[in-house]
Amino acid sequence: MSSPPAPGTGSLLDFNSPLSAERAHRLVTQMAAREPVTVIDLGCGWGELLLRLLVALPGAKGVGIEQHAADVSRARANAEARGLEERVTFVEGSAREYAGGADLVLNIGAYQAYGTMVEALAALRELVNPGGRLLFAAEFWEERPSQERLAHMWPGMTVDDCVELPELVELTVAAGFRPLRIERATRGEWEEFESGIVAELEEWALAHPGTPEADELQAKSDELRSLWLRGHRDLMGFAYLTLGVPV
Numbered sequence: 001m002s003s004p005p006a007p008g009t010g011s012l013l014d015f016n017s018p019l020s021a022e023r024a025h026r027l028v029t030q031m032a033a034r035e036p037v038t039v040i041d042l043g044c045g046w047g048e049l050l051l052r053l054l055v056a057l058p059g060a061k062g063v064g065i066e067q068h069a070a071d072v073s074r075a076r077a078n079a080e081a082r083g084l085e086e087r088v089t090f091v092e093g094s095a096r097e098y099a100g101g102a103d104l105v106l107n108i109g110a111y112q113a114y115g116t117m118v119e120a121l122a123a124l125r126e127l128v129n130p131g132g133r134l135l136f137a138a139e140f141w142e143e144r145p146s147q148e149r150l151a152h153m154w155p156g157m158t159v160d161d162c163v164e165l166p167e168l169v170e171l172t173v174a175a176g177f178r179p180l181r182i183e184r185a186t187r188g189e190w191e192e193f194e195s196g197i198v199a200e201l202e203e204w205a206l207a208h209p210g211t212p213e214a215d216e217l218q219a220k221s222d223e224l225r226s227l228w229l230r231g232h233r234d235l236m237g238f239a240y241l242t243l244g245v246p247v
Ligand SMILES: C[S@@+](CC[C@H](N)C(=O)[O-])C[C@H]1O[C@@H](n2cnc3c(N)ncnc32)[C@H](O)[C@@H]1O
Pocket: 015, 016, 017, 042, 043, 044, 045, 046, 047, 048, 065, 066, 067, 068, 071, 093, 094, 095, 096, 107, 108, 109, 110, 112, 113, 114
């Protein structure tokens, strides 16, 4: 019997965020056009976007920081499989500890590494080299949730945990960035992402019926599906902001 998947391994996902292959390709092409030489990814997960960038940037070096050990192992294995191990370093640790700057900084779905969004944007501003770019991706309210919908989201979640898109963009300006591109994940990207998370658990449970592990995985899947369908579905957005700083 194969081991059950630990929730959060995302083995059916290419990215640990609602990001389609098409958007990833476009973002990589746009960011690579500026030929950044140094790229850092704070809270990189298994580093898929960083790896795709380095394939598009043969002269560049990258560093990914991630606190989840399983993701770091997957990132290193993928780097090796693509012959990128000489140009990328994946560090298991806290993004907060990283102090070096880069021409291109990625922070996708991981502002919480720095505390609040304001604290994250201030810290990230320090890391972007003059003339460089930040790709910042974060949650926002497409629509502010009712108390009933909030009660189905993550424990302790309040309406103040996100802002709406105009305010999110204004926060980036207040932190010293200029917005170059403002994009939102589509409903289809959310559906791919959320379905991929639970399908990993359901597939294993279906292949091992009647085992205690299958019962546990299905209970976890029920919880995650409810968080999405009864909680944040269509209320929470996810923005991809390409932000510039002066030379
Ligand atoms: C939603 S996932 C996004 C992962 C990746 N950026 C992607 O888009 O595929 C957020 C990641 O941030 C990581 N993270 C959160 N706080 C962190 C911290 N203080 N230091 C490093 N990584 C952190 C989590 O472990 C998780 O892998």
